[in-house]
Amino acid sequence: MFELLGISPPVLMGQLLLGLINGSFYAVLSLGLAVIFGLLNIINFAHGALYMMGAFVAWMLLNYVGIGYWPALILAPIIVGAFGILLERTMLSRLYHLDHLYGLLLTFGLALIIQGLFRNYYGISGLPYQIPEVLSGGQNLGFMFLPNYRGWVVVASIIVCFGTWFMIEKTRLGAYLRAATENPVLVGAFGVNVPLMIMLTYGFGVALAGFAGVLAAPIYSVNPNMGADLIIVVFAVVVIGGMGSIMGAILTGYLLGIIEGLTRVFYPEGSAVVIFVIMAIVLMIKPEGLFGRPA
Amino acid sequence: MAMAEKTTATVPVSQTAGMPRLHKIIFAVLLAVLLVLPFFVYPVFAMKVMCFALFAAAFNLLLGFGGLLSFGHAAYFGGASYVAAHAAKVWGLTPELSVLCGAAAAGVLGFAIGSLAIRRQGIYFAMVTLAFAQMVYFVALQAEFTGGEDGIQSVPRGDLFGVISLQNNIALYFFVLAVTFGGILFLYRIVHSPFGQVLKAIRENEPRAVSLGYDVNRYKIIVFTLSATMAGVAGATKSQVFQLASLTDVHWSMSGEVVLMTLLGGMGTIFGPLLGAGIIVTMQNYLATFGAWVTIIQGVIFVIGVLAFREGIIGVLSRWLKKPL
Numbered sequence: 001m002f003e004l005l006g007i008s009p010p011v012l013m014g015q016l017l018l019g020l021i022n023g024s025f026y027a028v029l030s031l032g033l034a035v036i037f038g039l040l041n042i043i044n045f046a047h048g049a050l051y052m053m054g055a056f057v058a059w060m061l062l063n064y065v066g067i068g069y070w071p072a073l074i075l076a077p078i079i080v081g082a083f084g085i086l087l088e089r090t091m092l093s094r095l096y097h098l099d100h101l102y103g104l105l106l107t108f109g110l111a112l113i114i115q116g117l118f119r120n121y122y123g124i125s126g127l128p129y130q131i132p133e134v135l136s137g138g139q140n141l142g143f144m145f146l147p148n149y150r151g152w153v154v155v156a157s158i159i160v161c162f163g164t165w166f167m168i169e170k171t172r173l174g175a176y177l178r179a180a181t182e183n184p185v186l187v188g189a190f191g192v193n194v195p196l197m198i199m200l201t202y203g204f205g206v207a208l209a210g211f212a213g214v215l216a217a218p219i220y221s222v223n224p225n226m227g228a229d230l231i232i233v234v235f236a237v238v239v240i241g242g243m244g245s246i247m248g249a250i251l252t253g254y255l256l257g258i259i260e261g262l263t264r265v266f267y268p269e270g271s272a273v274v275i276f277v278i279m280a281i282v283l284m285i286k287p288e289g290l291f292g293r294p295a
Numbered sequence: 296m297a298m299a300e301k302t303t304a305t306v307p308v309s310q311t312a313g314m315p316r317l318h319k320i321i322f323a324v325l326l327a328v329l330l331v332l333p334f335f336v337y338p339v340f341a342m343k344v345m346c347f348a349l350f351a352a353a354f355n356l357l358l359g360f361g362g363l364l365s366f367g368h369a370a371y372f373g374g375a376s377y378v379a380a381h382a383a384k385v386w387g388l389t390p391e392l393s394v395l396c397g398a399a400a401a402g403v404l405g406f407a408i409g410s411l412a413i414r415r416q417g418i419y420f421a422m423v424t425l426a427f428a429q430m431v432y433f434v435a436l437q438a439e440f441t442g443g444e445d446g447i448q449s450v451p452r453g454d455l456f457g458v459i460s461l462q463n464n465i466a467l468y469f470f471v472l473a474v475t476f477g478g479i480l481f482l483y484r485i486v487h488s489p490f491g492q493v494l495k496a497i498r499e500n501e502p503r504a505v506s507l508g509y510d511v512n513r514y515k516i517i518v519f520t521l522s523a524t525m526a527g528v529a530g531a532t533k534s535q536v537f538q539l540a541s542l543t544d545v546h547w548s549m550s551g552e553v554v555l556m557t558l559l560g561g562m563g564t565i566f567g568p569l570l571g572a573g574i575i576v577t578m579q580n581y582l583a584t585f586g587a588w589v590t591i592i593q594g595v596i597f598v599i600g601v602l603a604f605r606e607g608i609i610g611v612l613s614r615w616l617k618k619p620l
Contacts, residue, residue, distance in 0.1 A: 037418075041418075042418070043418045043421070043422060091598065091602060094602060095601070095602075098605075100417060100418055101364050101417065101418065101421065102601050102605070104364070104366075104418060104421055105554065105558065105597060105600075105601045106597070106598060106601040106602065108551060108554075108597060109593075109594045109595070109596070109597025109598040109600075109601065110594065110598060111594070112551070112590050112591065112593055112594030112597065113590075113591050113594035113595060113598070114594075115590065116587045116588070116589075116590035116591035116594060117587075117591060119586075119587040119590070120586070120587040120588065120591070228547075229429075232425055232426060232429045232547060233426075233429075235422040235425060235426055236422075236426040236429075238422065239415070239419060239422050239423055239426065269437060272433040272436075272437070273430045273433050273434065276426050276427060276429065276430035276433075277430075279423070279426055279427075280411055280427070283411045283412075283414050283415065283423065284411065284414075287414035287415055288415075
């Protein structure tokens with residue numbers, strides 16, 4: 001059947017894998033956006049910049065301190081998350097009583113600053129980051145060659161996504177979080193420290209972006225602009241999925257990555273815009289998003 | 296969706312017919328200054344400021360008076376600049392027809408994107424417009440007629456109405472002045488028309504406007520299209536000035552810049568976006584050698600503006616004078 005379409009299985013599988021990897025990043029990033037949006041009601045425009053920061057922190061840990069990939073996978077998200085908490089405490093928390101669009105404008109400004117600073121000190125050429133030794137090489141699956149690291153990215157992102165989903169949907173802490181999303185005043189009246197929860201939620205969402213950045217560092221070169229264009233695609237993913245559901249954000253991320261990969265096989269010119277076209281179609285048919293609740 | 300509510304509601308817009316005297320005086324002084332300006336500053340710089348002033352004013356129609364935050368206005372600005380450059384270079388049209396072509400293209404694009412984007416509100420609206428603008432960017436990057444990374448270069452300046460040569464910077468300046476000043480007056484007229492009043496009603500309280508029988512979505516599509524068209528006029532004119540249409544004009548950072556100009560000057564004011572455009576363009580001009588610092592400074596202005604200075608310069612001035620500006 002593949003031969004009929006003039007596409008050989010290895011090419012198709014290769015692009016599917018590439019799509020799945022892009023989808024992994026879409027999923028982790030849109031998950032972070034959805035978590036933040038749920039409680040703070042803002043869209044974190046700095047998400048792309050913080051993803052880039054995650055990759056840079058990993059690079060700095062390696063080159064300045066000599067800390068390798070595995071510790072960085074834990075440390076970099078913590079550092080990025082702490083930075084996020086700092087931003088939330090000093091700036092974002094002052095905007096909660098205002099229209100939520102101000103949060104978007106503020107985080108856009110923050111993204112410009114963060115990207116500008118990194119561009120100033122590291123240029124735009126991109127810095128290499130080695131794949132950890134354990135994961136170098138690859139597996140021959142018979143129908144295609146699977147580089148180990150790429151397989152790891154997919155597995156790691158799935159673990160993190162479903163771990164987050166489990167925490168929010170199935171644990172007591174997650175129940176508080178969901179309750180605060182519905183009605184923060186009431187939850188506060190029950191004695192839950194809502195501002196603390198908001199702060200930690202933002203830190204966690206941002207840490208997810210940092211985690212995605214570390215995962216991305218060995219695949220794409222570490223580069224100040226790596227998050228800027230990605231975040232706009234993730235916005236489209238979020239519009240398609242609707243931010244009402246955690247699982248929705250995750251599934252939409254993977255699904256759109258795969259669709260993008262398939263488009264690259266069958267109609268390469270369309271691969272850059274296919275997600276936006278899908279967004280247009282979704283807006284026409286189901287404007288609240290695939291998993292969204294009608295407003 | 297009542298974003299500009301807090302910043303503009305303090306100063307009620309004059310209900311009397313015609314233009315308030317203060318506004319007449321400001322426009323007259325502005326025109327007088329602009330008429331002699333090219334003899335004192337580099338005309339191309341002045342033309343750039345005027346194009347961005349019209350762009351910001353068009354954007355402000357949507358955000359400040361319609362309450363809709365579009366994060367993708369570069370699509371109309373840059374899209375029109377490509378169409379106008381193509382019209383002048385390949386079709387050999389005169390400057391005024393090229394600008395009209397660009398504006399018409401921006402209007403059509405704005406109508407198409409606006410019709411889809413108004414199906415979501417608030418933050419989603421901003422994300423949808425941004426995503427569509429990114430799509431336009433990718434099209435501009437890949438399409439044949441846009442010249443990809445190179446853009447459309449050495450666009451001929453042509454003869455106005457086929458008669459008056461615009462090769463001379465001063466001649467071109469007065470063409471640009473007529474187009475942009477006319478465009479800004481046109482936007483002023485829209486804001487103070489019955490249509491503009493309905494827009495404000497929708498911005499302040501959408502459910503109430505619906506209950507009063509206004510077809511809110513129709514108004515939103517119209518104002519989006521108008522704003523996109525005028526942004527297109529600005530972009531098309533800019534392509535004639537610089538004889539160039541490039542990816543810079545359709546990039547998301549351009550969408551961010553116009554938001555910044557409007558925020559800095561004062562959204563929902565008449566003169567704020569013009570001042571904001573002047574300040575940002577001047578700043579870019581003088582700091583051009585500092586590279587990435589320009590982006591950082593813009594980011595800092597954004598952060599300060601949002602945290603401490605939401606009314607913008609003209610907004611604060613307007614509150615002090617207790618008069619709408």
